[in-house]
Amino acid sequence: MSPRSKEQLEIIRSESKAKILDAALHLFSQKGYAATTVSAIAQRAGVSKGLLYNYFSGKNDLLHGIVHQAMDIGEEILQTSQAQSAPPHQILCQIIDGVFFAIDSNRPFWKLLFQLTIQEGVMDMVKDLTTKQQAEQLRMATAIFEDMGIEEPSKEAYLFAAILDGMALQYVALPQEYPLQQQIQYLKERYVKK
Amino acid sequence: MSPRSKEQLEIIRSESKAKILDAALHLFSQKGYAATTVSAIAQRAGVSKGLLYNYFSGKNDLLHGIVHQAMDIGEEILQTSQAQSAPPHQILCQIIDGVFFAIDSNRPFWKLLFQLTIQEGVMDMVKDLTTKQQAEQLRMATAIFEDMGIEEPSKEAYLFAAILDGMALQYVALPQEYPLQQQIQYLKERYVKK
DNA sequence: GTCTATAAATTGATAGAC
DNA sequence: GTCTATCAATTTATAGAC
Numbered sequence: 001m002s003p004r005s006k007e008q009l010e011i012i013r014s015e016s017k018a019k020i021l022d023a024a025l026h027l028f029s030q031k032g033y034a035a036t037t038v039s040a041i042a043q044r045a046g047v048s049k050g051l052l053y054n055y056f057s058g059k060n061d062l063l064h065g066i067v068h069q070a071m072d073i074g075e076e077i078l079q080t081s082q083a084q085s086a087p088p089h090q091i092l093c094q095i096i097d098g099v100f101f102a103i104d105s106n107r108p109f110w111k112l113l114f115q116l117t118i119q120e121g122v123m124d125m126v127k128d129l130t131t132k133q134q135a136e137q138l139r140m141a142t143a144i145f146e147d148m149g150i151e152e153p154s155k156e157a158y159l160f161a162a163i164l165d166g167m168a169l170q171y172v173a174l175p176q177e178y179p180l181q182q183q184i185q186y187l188k189e190r191y192v193k194k
Numbered sequence: 195m196s197p198r199s200k201e202q203l204e205i206i207r208s209e210s211k212a213k214i215l216d217a218a219l220h221l222f223s224q225k226g227y228a229a230t231t232v233s234a235i236a237q238r239a240g241v242s243k244g245l246l247y248n249y250f251s252g253k254n255d256l257l258h259g260i261v262h263q264a265m266d267i268g269e270e271i272l273q274t275s276q277a278q279s280a281p282p283h284q285i286l287c288q289i290i291d292g293v294f295f296a297i298d299s300n301r302p303f304w305k306l307l308f309q310l311t312i313q314e315g316v317m318d319m320v321k322d323l324t325t326k327q328q329a330e331q332l333r334m335a336t337a338i339f340e341d342m343g344i345e346e347p348s349k350e351a352y353l354f355a356a357i358l359d360g361m362a363l364q365y366v367a368l369p370q371e372y373p374l375q376q377q378i379q380y381l382k383e384r385y386v387k388k
Numbered sequence: 389g390t391c392t393a394t395a396a397a398t399t400g401a402t403a404g405a406c
Numbered sequence: 407g408t409c410t411a412t413c414a415a416t417t418t419a420t421a422g423a424c
Contacts, residue, residue, distance in 0.1 A: 012389070032313040034229035037417060048391050053419065111312060118309050118367055119226040155380040158373065163353065166360030173312055179352065186349040206407070232400060242409050247401065 017055050020045045021069060024062040029108035032115060033063060033122055060123075067126060070109045077102050088147040089192050095141075096164070100184060103168055111172045137161060163187065211249050214239045215263065218256040223302035226309055227257060227316055254317075261320060264303045271296050282341040283386050289335075290358070294378060297362055305366045331355060357381065 023045035027036040038059055042049045056062050077098070086094075103110045116126045141160050145153035167187075171178045217239035221230040232253055236243045250256050271292070280288075297304045310320045335354050339347035361381075365372045 009389075016389080030314055032226065032228055032309075032316075034226055035313070035316075038419085039417075049418090050392075050420085051390055054389080058418075115226075115309065115312050118305060118312075118363075119229070120224050122226075122229075152380065155376065158377050159357065159380065159384070162360030162364060162377070163356050164360070165363055166356030166358065169312075169359055169363060170356060182349065183352050183356070186346065186353060190353070203407075210407080231398085233398095243401085244403090244410075245408055248407080252400070 013055075016047060016051065017065075020047060020052055020055060021062065021065050025066050025108050025112065028063065028066070029112040029115075033059075033112070063123060064125070066109065066112070067123075067129070070106055071129070073106065074102060077105070088144045091144055092141075092148075092191055093188050095144075096184060096187060099164055099168070100171075100180065103172065107172060107175065110168065114169060114172060134161065207249075210241060210245065211259075214241060214246055214249060215256065215259050219260050219302050219306065222257065222260070223306040223309075227253075227306070257317060258319070260303065260306070261317075261323070264300055265323070267300065268296060271299070282338045286335075286338055286342075286385055287382050289338075290378060290381060293358055293362070294365075294374065297366065301366060301369065304362065308363060308366060328355065 020041065024036070024041045027041055027044060036059075038052060039049055041062070042052045045052070056065065113126065113130070116122055117130050138154075138157050138161060141157035142153045145156045145160075150156050167178075167180070167183055171180050214235065218230070218235045221235055221238060230253075232246060233243055235256065236246045239246070250259065307320065307324070310316055311324050332351050332355060335351035336347045339350045339354075344350050361372075361374070361377060365374050
């Protein structure tokens with residue numbers, strides 16, 4: 001048992017776990033959490049059910065793993081795009097780009113997240129996460145619109161949130177049919193003109 | 195077996211069916227289709243599983259029943275609010291009111307519909323339904339924005355659809371926390387001002 | 389570290405009594 | 407028209423071999 005083999009094992013372990021998590025994410029996203037069986041996940045990951053249970057305590061644990069993994073990556077993206085003191089409409093554009101970049105870099109996850117936010121009882125963790133995140137986004141957007149001199153910044157922030165949500169939903173539901181880039185561009189133009 | 199008892203039976207039948215459908219709708223809407231068990235539906239409806247299977251051939255049949263029932267009611271609403279030749283921004287207001295009236299008159303159903311549109315394979319019926327409906331709405335909105343003299347009516351229609359979807363989603367997900375009436379009002383104002 | 393075989397629990401669906 | 411009891415299939419989870 002040389003020290004080197006220990007590293008190798010760790011690599012193998014994390015690779016297997018990653019394969020399983022990836023399979024779970026795609027199946028959850030596609031068929032929904034409840035409709036996805038552990039067998040299907042193992043099969044898609046190319047491993048046995050036994051191995052899956054060796055790494056994860058069950059279906060719910062897989063979901064936890066997925067959410068945490070995505071959150072970590074999400075925070076990285078957020079930190080890199082930390083907005084400097086720029087003109088408000090430019091910050092707005094950065095937010096728009098940031099949101100859809102995040103979604104595009106992990107579409108299945110966001111699709112899953114939409115599902116989980118709509119139904120109840122699956123995961124309070126997710127609920128807390130999105131609630132906090134939305135409140136933060138609302139606060140930020142309100143401040144920006146205030147800077148832009150819009151009369152009712154809070155209401156405009158709610159409207160803005162609805163636009164992003166609606167666009168994201170349609171894009172995530174039918175990616176091929178939704179003209180995302182076109183609408184992103186149009187959205188930016190509408191807010192600079194206004 | 196008098197003719198009168200026949201009517202009575204029919205009433206009893208339809209009442210039982212309605213109770214079961216209602217229970218199914220609320221559970222599907224709350225926990226999701228796949229996560230809802232037939233036993234739970236029967237229990238909530240206050241009947242036995244046996245009776246449920248006497249009226250419906252299974253879980254999928256219940257979903258069919260729910261969708262058809264809601265579609266029938268939905269068409270009634272649509273026909274009463276058939277827009278006459280009014281100023282375009284007024285038609286727009288009517289559409290906005292119509293959409294949210296429809297949602298509000300059967301919130302659980304629309305929550306369920308959102309779920310079904312996001313995940314795949316559960317029901318192609320639903321997919322066809324929403325796809326056709328969205329295309330129709332997009333066409334209508336484009337025409338209206340053209341009348342209003344907006345430069346890129348098609349893009350504006352997509353934006354408008356995203357707004358409605360986003361608002362509906364947030365309202366359906368957290369009805370108590372979303373200031374629906376306020377945002378409806380604000381949305382209308384923004385489109386008349388513009 | 390990975391697999392096969394099996395146990396235990398849940399669930400969709402049916403049959404027969406009242 | 408309604409219920410209880412039961413079947414058959416699926417699914418989560420575990421145990422033991424390699």
